[in-house]
Amino acid sequence: MSSEEGPVATSIRSTLTEVLKPEAIEVINDSAKHAHHSAMRGVTSKETHFRVNVISDAFQGKSTMQRHRMIYAALKKEFDDGLHALSLNTKTPEEIGKLKAAAAAEDA
Amino acid sequence: MNFLRATTRLAASPSNFLLTRRTALPATSFAVRHLSDSTRKSIEDVLSKNKLVVFMKGYPRQPMCGFSRAVMQIMEVQGVDLDTLKTFNILEDEELRSGMKEFSSWPTFPQVYIGGEFVGGCDIMVNMHQSGELEDLLVKEGIVEPEPQENPRASS
Numbered sequence: 363m364s365s366e367e368g369p370v371a372t373s374i375r376s377t378l379t380e381v382l383k384p385e386a387i388e389v390i391n392d393s394a395k396h397a398h399h400s401a402m403r404g405v406t407s408k409e410t411h412f413r414v415n416v417i418s419d420a421f422q423g424k425s426t427m428q429r430h431r432m433i434y435a436a437l438k439k440e441f442d443d444g445l446h447a448l449s450l451n452t453k454t455p456e457e458i459g460k461l462k463a464a465a466a467a468e469d470a
Numbered sequence: 471m472n473f474l475r476a477t478t479r480l481a482a483s484p485s486n487f488l489l490t491r492r493t494a495l496p497a498t499s500f501a502v503r504h505l506s507d508s509t510r511k512s513i514e515d516v517l518s519k520n521k522l523v524v525f526m527k528g529y530p531r532q533p534m535c536g537f538s539r540a541v542m543q544i545m546e547v548q549g550v551d552l553d554t555l556k557t558f559n560i561l562e563d564e565e566l567r568s569g570m571k572e573f574s575s576w577p578t579f580p581q582v583y584i585g586g587e588f589v590g591g592c593d594i595m596v597n598m599h600q601s602g603e604l605e606d607l608l609v610k611e612g613i614v615e616p617e618p619q620e621n622p623r624a625s626s
Contacts, residue, residue, distance in 0.1 A: 395536070399534055399535050400527070400561060401534065401535060401561055426593070426597060427589075427590055430590070430594070431575065434575075434576065434578075448578065449537075449592070449593055
């Protein structure tokens with residue numbers, strides 16, 4: 363495990379930071395978990411599968427599908443260059459606040 | 471009866487954005503243009519004849535990717551019969567694979583269509599499964615039976 367981020371991860375982070383002005387963004391490389399599956403045969407890139415968690419006001423009033431589409435549209439170049447799959451978690455700061463409040467209420 | 475299905479519904483989860491379908495698609499294309507008119511026609515034909523269609527990697531009982539596997543597991547819990555479920559293995563058909571990316575304006579698989587509409591990929595299926603929206607949609611489209619009412623018999 364290296365803390366070095368690859369060029370694709372960096373590119374995902376910088377593109378989404380620019381487009382979504384996120385309050386928080388996390389880009390996690392999951393490629394190793396998928397390296398063996400058949401669609402990846404012959405692919406040497408170590409950066410094909412990512413988990414991306416984004417908290418941004420840009421998602422306000424948008425459905426999950428619309429949020430995912432925003433991200434897919436922004437990352438068109440990365441997909442064209444061999445990015446294969448993203449697991450997305452897209453929330454607004456307000457929704458995170460509600461989730462935290464709900465979790466706190468459950469703990470009480 | 472279907473305990474799993476009922477319990478996967480998270481309590482108190484807001485489902486007020488029920489069925490926000492794709493609205494006015496932006497004219498994005500994830501590929502140059504792979505979709506021939508004949509492929510488009512046959513996709514539309516399949517979608518009009520099947521209320522639930524999944525474009526995936528592998529087969530329902532032999533998925534070839536974790537995301538496709540997760541969607542199949544959700545469908546099974548929802549009570550969908552995997553043996554009659556209409557699916558396409560996009561790994562076997564490059565034209566369909568690139569065509570569906572353009573057709574759905576969505577770059578990844580699996581892609582789930584319910585009632586002729588693109589509903590989403592794996593993440594959205596998981597969310598809708600947990601919120602109960604997926605069950606509501608499947609019942610509404612007549613794909614699965616509604617759950618029987620709680621405690622229908624007062625005494626036995």
